[in-house]
Amino acid sequence: MRKILGPVLLGLGGFLLIAGLLGLFWAPGVVEKTPEQVETITMLEGQAGKLDTSTGELVENPIFAISDTRTDTDLSDDQTVAWLSTSCVMIDRGGERVCDEDSEDLITASVDIFATDRVTALADNESLDLPADALPHEGLVNKWPFGAEQKTYPYWDGTVGSAVDAAFDRTEDVGGTETYVYRVEIDEAPIEIAEGVPGTYTSVKEIFVEPQTGAILNQTDDQQRYLADGTPALDLQIAFTDDQVAQGVDDNGGDRLLLDALTVYLPIIGLGGGALAILAGVLLLRGGRQAPAGHSRKQELAGAAR
Known part of the structure; x- marks a missing residue:
């Protein structure tokens, strides 16, 4: 599950960050103009x-x-x-x-x-x-x-x-x-x-x-x-x-x-939500990689005890 959810969160986080940056730097120049x-x-x-x-x-x-x-x-x-x-x-x-x-x-x-x-x-x-x-x-x-x-x-x-x-x-x-x-x-x-x-x-x-x-x-x-x-x-x-x-x-x-929505909420949600999603994705991927090593170490200690 971690192998799937981690990359998904990383992708979502990247998308949200891009959306937030667009709302911060691009949207005002587009929407704050006379139609x-x-x-x-x-x-x-x-x-x-x-x-x-x-x-x-x-x-x-x-x-x-x-x-x-x-x-x-x-x-x-x-x-x-x-x-x-x-x-x-x-x-x-x-x-x-x-x-x-x-x-x-x-x-x-x-x-x-x-x-x-x-x-x-x-x-x-x-x-x-x-x-x-x-x-x-x-x-x-x-x-x-x-x-x-x-x-x-x-x-x-x-x-x-x-x-x-x-x-x-x-x-x-x-x-x-x-x-x-x-x-x-x-x-x-x-x-x-x-x-x-x-x-x-x-x-x-x-x-x-x-x-x-x-x-x-x-x-x-x-x-x-x-x-x-x-x-x-x-x-x-x-x-x-x-x-x-x-x-x-x-x-x-x-x-x-x-x-x-475009110039205030989109940057807040995009940048804040994107950062959290990327952080969660990184933590999940790290945890997924560390679990087998920890499990192997426990087996070695158990064998040594016997």
Whole structure:
């Protein structure tokens, strides 16, 4: 039995050690990267006051926003991923929540094409052959890097068309998951309210990031836009819907479990279990070799006694 079990344990131990080393050195570089195929639809809701040009007053309405973000696998490669993001903000009349660019309830709509590094999550304008009309981006765009830190990151704001500071502010629980909250403050940045209409833009945005994966689990935005003469054009407060937050937390929990399995538990079980299996195999083989010699020695002593 020892002759069989010893080699088996040695083989198992070797396999576990290799698996543990792969989990320690190889797996993080493979799994801690933005996937090449991603399709996400994010739902937000809130309130907005929009300028009624006939009266010059803001009209308050409930609103919803939809952001459809997906990767372009044909353009992406092993290091960089291409994205297409379409979004809209609509007045909420209580019907089906869809983007309708022909509706008078449309507040804003946009299409964004960009690319990001699969590890750092920073915008990359050079590595891929993006369409000619793709606007160059800066900083983080739609997620944080794996292993996010409590520091200030550059963060893309499409309204001002440049990266702004997203400063770490605090930690906060979101649906049972600890997040890092980053705060973006913009004060009276010059923008176009509409084509050819100058104005300013003020915003306080908070982004709730799960640090292990860099996933955004919630986001709030309190923004105001003014015409050049100071007339309010838009006063908007918006955040992820409760259902969106719950779905994001649930999906993120599965992602973190997979990461832990490959980068934490696999090295521990592989290296620890492999070492124990090899040690047990060696002891069994040694014991198997020593048993006949010991038995022969006993017979010699017994014969000498007679």
